[in-house]
Amino acid sequence: MSATTEQLERNFTHRFLTSLRRINSPDSKTTTTHAAGLVIRRRSLRIKRAAYSSMARAAGSHRAWTRALLSRARSQRRRQQHDVHRRRQGREMGRAGKLRGLVPGGSRMEMGQLLEETAHYVQCLAVQVRVMQAVADHFSSSSSM
Amino acid sequence: MEIDMKEKDKLELEKRNGDNSMNYQSAGSLTSDWHFASANIDNSALSLVPSHDGQMNACRGDLVGAASSSSASMGEPFGPPVMWDHQTSSQNTGFCDISLGTGTLVGMTTGGPVSMRSSIDGALGMGWNPPSSVLRNSIFLPNAHGILPPSLSQFPADPAFIERAARFSCFNSGNISDMAHPFGMSEAMGHYSRGGGMMQGLQEPFVGSGLKLLSVGQAQKNMMHEGDCSGEASIASLHMDHMKPEDSPLKSERKSESLVRSQDEVKPGMGRSGNDSDEAEFCGSDQDDATMLEANAGKLSANGLNSKKRKRNGQDTVHSPGKGSQLSAEVNKDGSEVQHKGGKSPTSTTNKTSGKNGKHGSKASDPEKEEYIHVRARRGQATNSHSLAERVRREKISERMKFLQDLVPGCSKVTGKAVMLDEIINYVQSLQRQVEFLSMKLATVNPRMDFNLEGLLAKDILTSRAVPSASLPFSPDLPMSYPPLHPSQSGLVTAGFPAMENHSDILRRTIGSQLTSISREFKESAQLPGSWNDELHNVIQMYASSDPQDSQEITGPIEASNMKAEP
Numbered sequence: 026m027s028a029t030t031e032q033l034e035r036n037f038t039h040r041f042l043t044s045l046r047r048i049n050s051p052d053s054k055t056t057t058t059h060a061a062g063l064v065i066r067r068r069s070l071r072i073k074r075a076a077y078s079s080m081a082r083a084a085g086s087h088r089a090w091t092r093a094l095l096s097r098a099r100s101q102r103r104r105q106q107h108d109v110h111r112r113r114q115g116r117e118m119g120r121a122g123k124l125r126g127l128v129p130g131g132s133r134m135e136m137g138q139l140l141e142e143t144a145h146y147v148q149c150l151a152v153q154v155r156v157m158q159a160v161a162d163h164f165s166s167s168s169s170m
Numbered sequence: 171m172e173i174d175m176k177e178k179d180k181l182e183l184e185k186r187n188g189d190n191s192m193n194y195q196s197a198g199s200l201t202s203d204w205h206f207a208s209a210n211i212d213n214s215a216l217s218l219v220p221s222h223d224g225q226m227n228a229c230r231g232d233l234v235g236a237a238s239s240s241s242a243s244m245g246e247p248f249g250p251p252v253m254w255d256h257q258t259s260s261q262n263t264g265f266c267d268i269s270l271g272t273g274t275l276v277g278m279t280t281g282g283p284v285s286m287r288s289s290i291d292g293a294l295g296m297g298w299n300p301p302s303s304v305l306r307n308s309i310f311l312p313n314a315h316g317i318l319p320p321s322l323s324q325f326p327a328d329p330a331f332i333e334r335a336a337r338f339s340c341f342n343s344g345n346i347s348d349m350a351h352p353f354g355m356s357e358a359m360g361h362y363s364r365g366g367g368m369m370q371g372l373q374e375p376f377v378g379s380g381l382k383l384l385s386v387g388q389a390q391k392n393m394m395h396e397g398d399c400s401g402e403a404s405i406a407s408l409h410m411d412h413m414k415p416e417d418s419p420l421k422s423e424r425k426s427e428s429l430v431r432s433q434d435e436v437k438p439g440m441g442r443s444g445n446d447s448d449e450a451e452f453c454g455s456d457q458d459d460a461t462m463l464e465a466n467a468g469k470l471s472a473n474g475l476n477s478k479k480r481k482r483n484g485q486d487t488v489h490s491p492g493k494g495s496q497l498s499a500e501v502n503k504d505g506s507e508v509q510h511k512g513g514k515s516p517t518s519t520t521n522k523t524s525g526k527n528g529k530h531g532s533k534a535s536d537p538e539k540e541e542y543i544h545v546r547a548r549r550g551q552a553t554n555s556h557s558l559a560e561r562v563r564r565e566k567i568s569e570r571m572k573f574l575q576d577l578v579p580g581c582s583k584v585t586g587k588a589v590m591l592d593e594i595i596n597y598v599q600s601l602q603r604q605v606e607f608l609s610m611k612l613a614t615v616n617p618r619m620d621f622n623l624e625g626l627l628a629k630d631i632l633t634s635r636a637v638p639s640a641s642l643p644f645s646p647d648l649p650m651s652y653p654p655l656h657p658s659q660s661g662l663v664t665a666g667f668p669a670m671e672n673h674s675d676i677l678r679r680t681i682g683s684q685l686t687s688i689s690r691e692f693k694e695s696a697q698l699p700g701s702w703n704d705e706l707h708n709v710i711q712m713y714a715s716s717d718p719q720d721s722q723e724i725t726g727p728i729e730a731s732n733m734k735a736e737p
Contacts, residue, residue: 065610065613065614068613069606069609069610069612069613069614070609071613072609072612072613073605073606073609076605076608076609077605120588120592120595121591123595124591124594124595124598127595127598127599127602128598136567137563137566137567137570140567140570140571140573140574141570143594144570144573144574144577147574147577147578147594147597147598148577150598150601150602150605151601153601153605154604154608157604157608157609157612158604158608160612161608161611161612161615164612164615165611165615
């Protein structure tokens with residue numbers, strides 16, 4: 026693994042575990058009022074958002090997709106749903122449009138930048154999956170013992 | 171005179187770029203330089219080669235200097251991309267291509283930064299570009315060693331130059347190539363082969379005809395923000411050490427000066443507007459740069475880079491199989507025309523005029539940053555400015571696609587933009603699905619344990635390295651097989667979860683179904699069918715052990731799916 030990938034991994038792991046702890050420790054409001062099934066669903070959504078935010082922060086703000094992800098997180102938290110999904114590139118059809126939908130902030134980029142951001146995004150996603158898998162394994166293995 | 175001017179230009183470029191690992195010497199020594207560079211790079215780049223772990227970062231990190239984690243995280247995840255390989259082969263840059271294409275690219279197949287690739291392409295397109303080749307050579311060296319006779323003597327070894335080079339190399343691998351380009355460009359103006367040579371070295375469009383500065387510039391831009399050049403400096407100095415200051419140290423000094431200057435200017439700014447590229451003004455004055463510049467500048471300055479395209483009509487010197495002598499001859503010719511347009515004028519509008527001036531002046535004027543992207547029109551192709559810009563854009567996109575091809579597993583045989591895009595989309599979707607699945611898994615698992623952050627971090631890091639058995643099927647193989655989960659998963663869900671009894675059961679079933687789906691995917695990918703079953707069973711047992719009453723429910727559908735999956 027390259028130095029930057031390791032650094033990214035460490036950075037992301039630290040942030041992610043910190044948010045996990047924050048999510049899991051205060052369980053007061055979720056356990057009592059809602060159904061058990063919903064608790065898990067809600068927590069998983071929170072964990073997913075925390076994972077993406079941690080990765081976006083760890084990757085740095087010099088990337089367009091990290092900025093888009095963080096701004097989306099911020100706006101969502103304030104209960105605002107901005108439909109910036111198709112702001113710039115006019116709902117491109119076909120594969121490019123699909124890719125734009127997948128990569129955060131992709132609707133605003135042109136093709137060349139989109140591909141570049143996609144490459145970086147893919148790398149970060151791979152790191153994210155690897156770390157989350159390791160965390161999940163660690164938790165599940167220690168809990169089962 | 172020509173040679174002098176070229177060297178002077180080189181120096182100017184250096185100054186601008188600051189970090190010119192590739193200060194190129196006079197044209198005459200170009201060929202030798204190249205060899206030298208390649209030899210040098212060999213030494214320094216040897217360490218770089220092995221690091222490729224399929225990550226762009228790996229490539230890049232090595233290239234820039236393993237020591238320094240290039241600009242913050244993945245700023246420049248692209249290392250010396252394989253693209254160079256593609257690019258070089260596609261370009262008929264004769265000498266340059268031959269040596270570079272065969273050797274270097276093979277070594278660094280890992281996707282380097284896209285920008286890097288683009289820049290490299292540009293450089294390779296040049297055909298000779300000892301300076302650019304030097305840059306690239308460093309990356310590729312291990313492979314191209316035999317091809318290029320080490321005679322890169324002209325690198326200025328003055329410490330200031332090295333410093334600048336180091337600074338210059340801060341930017342990811344793409345930067346390096348970018349840096350190299352400006353230098354090489356000035357000398358090889360005439361050599362730039364084709365369009366697409368938009369080099370945007372440190373945010374500055376390198377003037378290297380045929381250099382793809384745009385893509386590089388973009389990457390550079392991102393990298394610039396990080397500004398982590400410390401590591402790079404070490405690397406750059408590494409390369410520097412190998413270079414013998416054959417050229418007049420004064421020249422190199424100037425070049426590095428200009429490079430630094432340009433670099434510094436860019437850094438504080440949004441991005442280098444291709445000062446370096448300006449320095450690398452190429453001669454090519456014969457052509458009507460004006461139109462090209464205008465069109466190109468308009469298009470390329472989208473990112474704030476001033477780029478000027480310069481085309482050389484009817485000059486396919488780059489394509490001709492340039493031997494060393496040929497290249498040097500060309501370089502000489504180009505050198506005379508080369509001139510550093512003055513001024514760091516970040517406005518693209520100045521490109522046109524400066525291009526013209528540069529053309530005729532061909533003097534080593536004060537190292538101004540000209541943000542031009544010189545694109546050479548290919549033989550028999552339209553030389554319209556719009557078509558040239560379009561060509562550059564297309565080449566940039568194809569470069570990035572190639573880079574992505576290396577990144578996405580299982581796409582090496584895929585040819586064609588559409589299929590490649592489909593694969594990329596599938597891969598991203600599968601990764602996002604995995605994140606969702608893992609977050610659900612974590613939501614169920616976490617509350618059971620106490621959180622010990624330090625202990626978790628240590629253990630997690632260790633486990634992530636060791637790749638625990640349970641995660642083994644996921645990590646390496648999930649990326650490989652990312653067919654949609656929906657069919658199998660939905661089937662299992664509907665079959666196994668008739669009612670929602672309690673959340674734990676539901677979760678276990680969901681996770682179990684997802685695991686089976688994923689395990690089925692693994693089997694389809696035909697990686698390690700036997701081990702997957704084992705891994706899957708291990709994971710399932712973990713769930714089962716935690717809640718014995720669900721074990722039957724879990725293993726039931728899982729075994730069913732396993733049976734289905736195993737033909």
